[in-house]
Amino acid sequence: MNEHLTDPASEGPAGGWGSLRSIARIYGESLSNPTVLETLKSQNKPGGFMCVSCAWPKPANYHPFEFCENGAKATLWESTSARCTPEFWKDHTVSELREWKDYDLEMTGRLTHPMRYDAQTDRYVEVGWEEAFAAIGDSLKRLAPKDVVFYSSGHAGLEASYLYALMARLYGNNNLPQSSNMCHETTSVGLTNVIGSPVGTVVWKDLEETDCLFFFGQNPGSNSPRFLHPLQEAKQRGAKIVTFNPVIEQGLVSFVNPQSPRQMLTGEETLISNLYLQVQCGGDVAAILGLCKVVVEADDDAKARGVKRVLDVPFIEQHTTGFEDFIDCVRRVSWTDIERESGLAEADIRNAGDIYVKAERVIGVYGMGLTQHSRGALNIAMLVNLLLLRGNIGRDGAGVCPVRGHSNVQGQRTVGIAEKAKLVPMDKLKALFAFDPPTEDGTHIVDAVKGLMKGTIKGFVSLGGNLLRAVPDQKEMERAWSDQELTVMVSTKLNRSHLFPGRQAYILPCLSRSEIDEQATGNQSVSIEDSFSHIHGSVGKRRPASEHLKSELAIIASIAKATLPQNPKVTWDEWTEDYSLVRDLIEKTYPEDFADYNARLNIPGGFYRGNAAHERVWKTPEKKALFTTPDQLNSLSFDDKPGRYRLLTMRSNDQFNTTIYGYSDRFRGIEGTRDVVLMCADDIAAAGLEPGQKVRLVSDFEDGRRRELAGLVVTPHALPKGTICSYYPECNILNAIDHHDELSKTPASKSIPVRIEPDV
Ligand SMILES: Nc1nc2c(c(=O)[nH]1)N[C@H]1C(S)=C(S)[C@@H](COP(=O)(O)OP(=O)(O)OC[C@H]3O[C@@H](n4cnc5c(=O)[nH]c(N)nc54)[C@H](O)[C@@H]3O)O[C@H]1N2
Ligand SMILES: Nc1nc2c(c(=O)[nH]1)N[C@H]1C(S)=C(S)[C@@H](COP(=O)(O)OP(=O)(O)OC[C@H]3O[C@@H](n4cnc5c(=O)[nH]c(N)nc54)[C@H](O)[C@@H]3O)O[C@H]1N2
Ligand SMILES: [Mo]
Numbered sequence: 001m002n003e004h005l006t007d008p009a010s011e012g013p014a015g016g017w018g019s020l021r022s023i024a025r026i027y028g029e030s031l032s033n034p035t036v037l038e039t040l041k042s043q044n045k046p047g048g049f050m051c052v053s054c055a056w057p058k059p060a061n062y063h064p065f066e067f068c069e070n071g072a073k074a075t076l077w078e079s080t081s082a083r084c085t086p087e088f089w090k091d092h093t094v095s096e097l098r099e100w101k102d103y104d105l106e107m108t109g110r111l112t113h114p115m116r117y118d119a120q121t122d123r124y125v126e127v128g129w130e131e132a133f134a135a136i137g138d139s140l141k142r143l144a145p146k147d148v149v150f151y152s153s154g155h156a157g158l159e160a161s162y163l164y165a166l167m168a169r170l171y172g173n174n175n176l177p178q179s180s181n182m183c184h185e186t187t188s189v190g191l192t193n194v195i196g197s198p199v200g201t202v203v204w205k206d207l208e209e210t211d212c213l214f215f216f217g218q219n220p221g222s223n224s225p226r227f228l229h230p231l232q233e234a235k236q237r238g239a240k241i242v243t244f245n246p247v248i249e250q251g252l253v254s255f256v257n258p259q260s261p262r263q264m265l266t267g268e269e270t271l272i273s274n275l276y277l278q279v280q281c282g283g284d285v286a287a288i289l290g291l292c293k294v295v296v297e298a299d300d301d302a303k304a305r306g307v308k309r310v311l312d313v314p315f316i317e318q319h320t321t322g323f324e325d326f327i328d329c330v331r332r333v334s335w336t337d338i339e340r341e342s343g344l345a346e347a348d349i350r351n352a353g354d355i356y357v358k359a360e361r362v363i364g365v366y367g368m369g370l371t372q373h374s375r376g377a378l379n380i381a382m383l384v385n386l387l388l389l390r391g392n393i394g395r396d397g398a399g400v401c402p403v404r405g406h407s408n409v410q411g412q413r414t415v416g417i418a419e420k421a422k423l424v425p426m427d428k429l430k431a432l433f434a435f436d437p438p439t440e441d442g443t444h445i446v447d448a449v450k451g452l453m454k455g456t457i458k459g460f461v462s463l464g465g466n467l468l469r470a471v472p473d474q475k476e477m478e479r480a481w482s483d484q485e486l487t488v489m490v491s492t493k494l495n496r497s498h499l500f501p502g503r504q505a506y507i508l509p510c511l512s513r514s515e516i517d518e519q520a521t522g523n524q525s526v527s528i529e530d531s532f533s534h535i536h537g538s539v540g541k542r543r544p545a546s547e548h549l550k551s552e553l554a555i556i557a558s559i560a561k562a563t564l565p566q567n568p569k570v571t572w573d574e575w576t577e578d579y580s581l582v583r584d585l586i587e588k589t590y591p592e593d594f595a596d597y598n599a600r601l602n603i604p605g606g607f608y609r610g611n612a613a614h615e616r617v618w619k620t621p622e623k624k625a626l627f628t629t630p631d632q633l634n635s636l637s638f639d640d641k642p643g644r645y646r647l648l649t650m651r652s653n654d655q656f657n658t659t660i661y662g663y664s665d666r667f668r669g670i671e672g673t674r675d676v677v678l679m680c681a682d683d684i685a686a687a688g689l690e691p692g693q694k695v696r697l698v699s700d701f702e703d704g705r706r707r708e709l710a711g712l713v714v715t716p717h718a719l720p721k722g723t724i725c726s727y728y729p730e731c732n733i734l735n736a737i738d739h740h741d742e743l744s745k746t747p748a749s750k751s752i753p754v755r756i757e758p759d760v
């Protein structure tokens with residue numbers, strides 16, 4: 001496919017006027033207060049607040065407006081002037097609200113008061129904070145620690161997250177699953193296995209120096225739009241970009257920089273991908289094997305001609321293991337198999353391989369398109385194989401770049417939100433707080449969901465998020481979730497997880513990061529870690545949405561105080577009064593990562609935590625980077641059969657996870673609805689369907705359970721045969737909790753086997 005590829009349905013390039021129109025629409029619809037424009041100016045800048053949207057790094061040399069379409073939307077969304085007050089519940093029961101769309105639930109506005117579920121009236125009613133904390137404490141004391149889960153979505157800052165993890169451990173468990181269990185857990189486990197690092201190795205300098213980026217299953221235009229700026233700069237200095245993605249994503253096709261008056265006025269676009277290959281869903285293992293085949297052939301040729309080798313032989317010898325086996329496999333696999341499994345033509349893969357071979361410095365970027373498969377970790381290992389062949393890790397301008405989701409999802413892991421005991425310096429916790437931390441591993445999100453379904457999990461505390469809507473087997477989850485003794489949700493907006501309350505249920509409304517967090521020692525800063533492992537301070541400037549809100553940290557400290565026995569080393573009140581004391585604790589627990597933490601809080605561009613793999617120190621058991629020989633040619637756990645499709649669950653540009661900002665997926669040309677299934681024209685015809693027809697998707701797991709989603713309109717789209725798309729989170733009804741990456745248990749949300757039935 002060539003430079004001028006466009007998705008026929010798309011409104012045009014990413015960025016540009018479309019992005020400004022879209023921000024303006026959310027500004028109007030979300031009833032924003034005009035002062036929010038001042039707030040946006042300080043977004044992602046030192047001394048300002050860090051975006052609540054994604055984890056894309058914040059540069060030291062920032063732009064006048066260092067935010068993107070979706071960062072602005074996220075800020076506007078939480079700065080709405082709409083309020084979901086206790087009055088709201090006078091007119092609505094919980095059962096009635098279950099019929100509402102996710103969009104309408106969040107449009108009720110910011111939560112203003114702590115609320116308790118009242119089963120008799122089937123409504124939430126106002127409750128005082130102290131009363132709520134006391135009741136939650138009593139309930140937690142009655143429950144056995146192993147039966148309670150402390151979930152976090154990646155919003156909360158490092159200080160609150162550290163205390164949250166400490167609270168769980170003092171309580172007696174490591175049941176600390178996080179949203180990354182559904183996301184980049186494949187990276188945490190899979191990347192660690194092969195290069196000894198749970199996070200990416202790339203930093204800004206690498207982006208500035210690279211001459212080639214390979215994108216596998218990551219969509220910067222929607223999900224990390226500020227990434228489009230360094231991509232544009234890279235293109236302008238002649239770097240090449242190659243994309244593997246079943247869907248033509250506009251942000252990887254072309255971009256008009258909204259910060260460039262010239263581009264905005266002339267409509268001049270920067271073409272992003274030099275080559276865009278629509279690999280079929282689950283086909284990356286074969287596609288990358290094909291690329292490796294091209295590298296090996298080019299190396300054979302160089303050897304024969306006595307010119308410079310294409311493989312980085314000294315690097316491979318010194319730094320890697322498993323090379324021979326892998327190369328055997330590369331030589332053995334046939335192009336016929338590669339074409340069948342990837343859905344790509346040999347000639348196209350050869351073109352991509354040539355670009356890889358010619359580039360001196362290559363970055364491999366990936367996202368959910370690699371991680372959310374049954375063999376997601378194999379996908380990542382294959383990308384690492386490709387990079388290792390030419391020494392493209394641990395060298396300037398090169399590296400592996402997983403693009404993280406939530407703004408502090410990576411950082412929460414860094415400061416102890418981890419269900420695996422071995423990932424946490426328990427000895428340090430023991431010394432600092434004079435207790436015996438639990439040694440047994442806690443629950444991964446998949447275990448937590450299964451425990452809920454079996455009834456062994458009886459209490460759930462959620463620090464942000466909307467777990468009920470984010471996980472597979474949603475119907476079953478609805479029953480299981482409300483079967484619990486206790487549900488506590490620390491939230492900013494109303495969502496579906498609130499509508500299946502446990503026997504005792506509380507919604508505790510919290511401040512958002514853009515808001516002033518006034519405590520005894522003044523307005524508090526918090527901090528977050530971005531995708532490049534840089535730590536940034538953040539201080540809110542807006543007046544809180546309600547005078548009754550508390551900070552996440554204060555809420556956690558109060559629950560902990562009400563639940564746990566007194567411990568002179570554990571001073572929840574002092575920590576709440578002054579967050580810098582919590583940063584001191586973090587520094588004492590992780591001295592290498594957080595030296596001089598408080599002093600370095602506001603360094604422009606953040607301070608770097610460092611990364612061993614970036615220095616070619618491999619923290620694997622072998623002390624080397626590993627080549628992985630694939631044992632299968634795709635990342636699926638099921639075979640093709642007639643009538644079975646691979647369902648890829650997608651995000652629109654008008655949502656942030658389960659938060660739906662609106663019904664405009666302008667990059668894909670879908671307006672006014674999310675109830676669609678995208679299919680290629682050949683698949684529509686072969687299935688005897690008509691565009692516009694309503695169908696139901698039925699899960700094709702062979703476990704005897706019926707899972708279906710009806711009312712989807714067949715919509716033609718430029719896709720590979722056999723790959724179909726519909727929206728997340730709606731499609732979670734179709735996925736099975738046991739359908740996950742083998743190694744890390746990340747739900748395989750990008751390849752759900754389904755059938756299509758007419759919806760009559
Ligand atoms: N606006 C907005 N921003 C967000 C989010 C949001 O919902 N909205 N979510 C945040 C979060 S938590 C996360 S984790 C990130 C997610 O950001 P991404 O990692 O970009 O996630 P997705 O958009 O789900 O999927 C990425 C891409 O993978 C492609 N893909 C699917 N299957 C395959 C495959 O088999 N092979 C290949 N090569 N590609 C495939 C899809 O077509 C899609 O373009 O974004 C964060 N930022
Ligand atoms: N089928 C399918 N399923 C998926 C995915 C997919 O691609 N396909 N993606 C997965 C991924 S990558 C992820 S990360 C998960 C996301 O799963 P979650 O992180 O659980 O879900 P979110 O939608 O991000 O949570 C939204 C809610 O968080 C609350 N919130 C927002 N801001 C704040 C804040 O500052 N503080 C607090 N305390 N609460 C706040 C609001 O009440 C809001 O309703 O979903 C996963 N599920
Ligand atoms: Mo995510």
